[in-house]
Amino acid sequence: MAVASPDLHPPIVELIGIRKRFGPVVANDGVDLAVLRGEIHCLLGENGAGKSTLMKILYGLYPPDGGEIRVRGQKVHIRSPRDAMALGIGMVHQHFMLVDRLTVAENLIAGQEPVRNGLLDLRRARQAIREMADRYGLRVDPDARVQDLSVGEQQRVEILKALMRNVDILILDEPTAVLTPQEVDELFRVMLQLKADGKTLIFITHKLRETMAFSDRVTVLRNGRHVGTWRTADTSPEQLAEMMVGRQVTLRVARPHRLPGDVLLELDRVSAIDDRGQPRLRDVTLSVRSGEILGIAGVEGNGQLELEEVIAGLRPISSGRIRINGQEPRQPGPRGRRALGLAHIPSDRLRRGLAAPLPVTRNGILGRHWQPPFARRGVLREPAIRSHVGQLLAEFQIRGRLDAPASTLSGGNQQKLVVARELAHGPRVILACQPTRGVDVGAIEHIHSRLLEMRAAGAAILLISADLDELLALSDRLVVMYEGTIVAEGPADRFTRKELGLWMAGQRPDRAGSLAQAAPDRHPAPPKEGAAHA
């Protein structure tokens, strides 16, 4: 195993033999990590490898069960984020620690508020925010409410929050997961600037491309153990992938060419409003053919969730028509659509895909629990259920007991259970939404190959994903959604990542003769939205 090469800079943070368990799960099993002053250190590993846990221990959110932490050579006990901040350690969390309803300034000063005559001194706060923002090119409006900011802007606020606490060691937990490619570039620009300013950055990710592009050194964790630390320049993506997973993996999926068949899913000028009555889908027209995967790209919050919901029958459409397998569903809800051959892998497995406290057996038949052979005369038939779900577990290599609550399964196994259940009955149309979000590489590989099998078997698959790599790897065609409309569509291999990013940000790539087509303006948008088309 490789050993960190000697370096001129001394370690600023040393974690030695850190152990942490949650009930039966060992999250960190004697992990060592040495981070050098002024470097960008990548902490690479699959979901569940223990990266976030390790960093939350360093940030004082979890007490370790054992091990030692040294900061700047001194042994320290970090009992709370307050202790961590006093040591100059800050963290940008994967799920932003921001309050939607408060302003940027209120979020930034909370915990260390400037005070004048006993009241909050917002003028001084604004000034301090502007100074810090200018220094690192992190533009934000201190008086904007967080709920009105884009995800990228919210992340800037999170970074500012750490910087305003004078940290010189900044932990970033999966910071790129929610960003468009352009926003990722912007984030890396800021990270390099922070590094130039002498800050040390610890960057948690499971994306190899980012690791290779931006880190000085990389540490791989697997199953809560330290696998190794290397200078990034001395490794390769293939090596790192193998270290992460513990075996050889294929980073590319084979997607044999296929001629698509009949249209199985058709949306004709579908519009819908969200829970607050705001229009979220505007005249969306698309079709997916048998044997075809149509990918939906877009920054989250541009209508993908509503698109999922209207197709699944979870949200009424305000106008337009949906045809599944050539027919309009007669019943409004999900059952009518399932009857027409729709399978739905929901974007949020815990909210919609599973009844997490119920056992695996029940989760394995949800949606068909009322039908033979699982139920007869309104009574569940245990033997039929157990044999069916047992088969699913074997087929999808799901690790979990039949009678265990689904909540006790790992994220990857939960997701595989949802996918297994949905694909079990030979669906004609598959609505696959974020099918591999938050699951490990092994499960991703498995789910991707299952989806491709279904494609080969003639299913029509609509793939909604925030992961551009996934979209580009699986899709035959792509459409880009922006503010509830389709702004571009074309064969997947005609889009570059950069172009996709621009479309997703609501801009039109100005490259002359771009091969991907802008969506034809079948129904011209009102002037307000014109900017997206102009």
Add this chain to the structure above:
Amino acid sequence: MSDAWEVIFQINTLTAALRLATPIALAAMAGTLSERAGVINIGLEGKLLAGAFAAVYVTYVTGAPWLGVLAAMAAGMLVGLLLGLFAIRLRADHVVAGVGINILLLGLTTWLLQVVWGGRGTSPAVTSLPRWSIPVLRDIPVVGELLGSHSPLVYFTLLAAPALWLVLFRTPAGLRVRLIGEHPEAADTVGIAVNRTQYLTLMAAGALAALGGAQLSLGDLAWFSQNMSAGRGYMALAANVFGQWNPVGSLLAALLFALTDAVQMRIQTLPNPWPAELVQMLPYLLTILVLSGAVRRSRPPAALGRHYPPDHGAGAL
């Protein structure tokens, strides 16, 4: 008919409304405070009772109503601490804990009433709080009649609402409380002691609600009677929601409820064909109507009713 209107809508009705609103408003502001810190406060009814009883008991023993008021605050803080113990330390469901506190305090005060004064259902009369008559203010026509002469707790309430607004929305302490009610993880990660702040807020809220109880027993009257809060704690909860978790809104909503109550009392003095019980329902009916309309558009603090640290142990590894 015009006579009836005159009886109902005279300045005295408004003065009575102000007096009646005070306990509800104080309890509603207590609700605002604790719910802004993320703790559902069903226990307001119990705190009113605790305050009302403690105020009368200490006044009975010492003869000094101001000591009674202090005792009420102490009792309220104790009940607040108890709610904290259940809802924060023992991680009980907030609603269940609050209902439990209400039942406990109803039983406890009823029992103590019997133990201390024998089984009459009411305590003997004690010295009530003085009425303050505010110079200058009392000489202004109409306003003087409305605001000129009240229990000190009425004035306290009118000043407490804007003061509490200032604390919640313009001071560091208030910002921390709101942050906790919206996103305790965020508060924790910037070094705010979440549970400690919640305890302190609950105790402050307890004191405030118990002052409402003191107004019931020592301000309006001069004795304690069994279950004398009569659901005002629940109306206060409604006022808090209707007031959008804002102390000033809570005060205004309490005034609205109390005005209905005052009107209801006037109607009873008139010759009318309706049974008194039906007329007495008016304020409660209004509470229901207002809530069914208001709940739809008002948004509670995002982490209201949640435990911190979360119940499900560590989330993602």
